[in-house]
Amino acid sequence: MIASVGIVGAGRIGCALARLALAAGSDVVVAGSGDAARTAATLALEAPGAQAGTVAEAARCDVVILAIPLGRYSELDSAVFDGALVVDAMNYWWELDGARPDLDDATTSTSETVQAHLAGARVVKALNHMSLYELDNLAFPSGHPERRGAAIAGDRSDDVATVSALIDRLGFDPVPAGALADGVRFEPGTEIFGADEDAEEIADMLARFWDSQRGRVVARARASAQ
Template identity: 75%
Template sequence: MTGNDGRGVVPSAGGGVAQGRGITTVGIVGTGRVGCALARLALDAGLAVVGSGSGPLDRAQAQLDARAPGAVAGTLAEVAAADVVILAIPLGRFRELDPEAFRRSLVVDAMNYWWELDGARPDLDDPTTSTSETVQTHLAGARVVKALNHMSLYELENLAFPPGHPERRGAAIAGDVAEDVQAVATLVDALGFDPVVAGSLADGVRFEPGTEVFGADDDAGEVRAMLDRFWQSQRGRVVGRARGVGEG
């Protein structure tokens, strides 16, 4: 295993890792099933959770009470003030997010683009960039890291395990700032998954929908191998040609 060199599996630090890195609160934008699953994992890790939905606070609180008891509904400003903010809404709605609210936030982009639901979106289907880079451009003052998007709802709800468990799954991470990637890696570890660093935010394309990693629910070693095989895949060749990147 290597450290955060843009290619490695980040070694697990065991229990209390998130708190040890200064992460005590998690904000979640989106109180649907994915958002609530992430909220429950954060609560199980001993973190305080505040979530916001698209409707009134009482509706968001009811959703959290049903699926993540202990999480508290809050305003967008309260969510953005958390140590880490996870975006768990459809990617097609990202421009509804007020950039000013996230100006100093560490943001985990767990969103995905589905053309069947979002419609044709050239800004989200451009092979020369990753969708997380597009989100970063919109949330200009935030520090965006891609993570948790490629994991199935079943995996989030049922396959989180403590460090060293033989069934522990891997979770890819991509970001441009090493310190932020490491902070998100500690959070992913605390949630019950082995963090696997894919590289820069541009490398988030390697675990977007339509890639081998997406929905694979596999261990860290296989996640690493799938990320490395991306450039030989059909999607990888399309992206590589668009970016002028040779196979390798």
């Protein structure tokens, strides 16, 4: 049982995840970018029952989800996340984040970059490729014929299992994608991103990544770096 879920980010995705976690029976703490009063007002409208808190309070939950623009990852105080199980649901958008060589490096995944910054945390990549529509409208109980799949990547099997259990409780079928380095297979610009497909098709898309243009670029870059 995942008793508590922390969410860093009180935007549309953060609030959607808060609603799902509340519906799954977890206590939810959301840390927004503004003061707690403003976040509380947002949650009263968008995710009633969720508690506004600090980033440190969110990080003390059983699982903490990062739902802010990826370009802001370096603003996070790494010490706050020491020992935390962190779900990286962030994405890099050059239109918003600007040109960022640290986030556009084909030799690594963006979640590995996040893990390097949050050195004392255990980072798992998940939930980033799912659309707001999917989170709001396509969460179903296990076994439902319309249930969608959610890719998950991580380096520690026990943490992947914990986050997979959370994804299942949120209403989606977890689809193992490999180690954190394999998170590159469901970053923005990949076939899977925003696809809103079932688990079988998500798995097929992950398998097809290395035959895609982006997959070939990544493969060449990683081979050259070795």
